[in-house]
Amino acid sequence: MIVYVDSSAFAKRYLAEAGSRDVEALVRQAEAVGTALITRPEISAAIATLVRLGSLDRQHGEAALRAFRRQWPELTAIQLTEAITAEADTLAWQQDLRGTDAVHLASALSWQRALERAVILATYDKDLWRGAQRVGRVAWPERLRKPQPATGWRFVEDSGHSAKHSISIPMRQGWRVSQNKDKWEDVSKWKNTMS
Secondary structure, eight states: OEEEEOHHHHGGGTEESTTHHHHHHHHHHOSEEEEETTHHHHHHHHHHHHHHHTSSOHHHHHHHHHHHHHHGGGSEEEOOOHHHHHHHHHHHHHTTOOHHHHHHHHHHHHHHHHHTSOEEEEOOOHHHHHHHHHTTOOEESSSOOOOOOOOEEEEESSSSTTOOOEEEEEOSSOEEEOTTSSSEEEGGGOSSSOO
């Protein structure tokens, strides 16, 4: 299976929220994982915003950013070409998409044509998800759930999209991978560990 992951789905590898475990499982199962170059500044900006708003302290933000940057070279980065830009222009109008969503959809479509194989588009953005469906592409997850608030940051220690071990950098409450790294724990039950 080949998976194109947009920023909303890719961020779930670092932001512990509904869908994070599903994204991790999807990425682990994929033969190849790709995304548009625009994903790189989008993820960095999301981390910076959380630090700026005080939802994530600077030290943990920098750790998440380092982890993201270590993993970036292992992805197939889809270059923004004139052809993709022109297709994104058309998709933005026809599918009523925001500019970056149109770039993600055009990038996934371009990659699929180049590979001559089906590419699953993983997104948690409802407009992009619907746009992919309308142009006849497989959008993942099969059903979108109502967005849930983020509960904490985590990052993958091992490099590669097949990493097996994750650790969590909790904020004030939420879920994280346990010490034995094979199950999730509700950290809101912990006493005096997250002051």
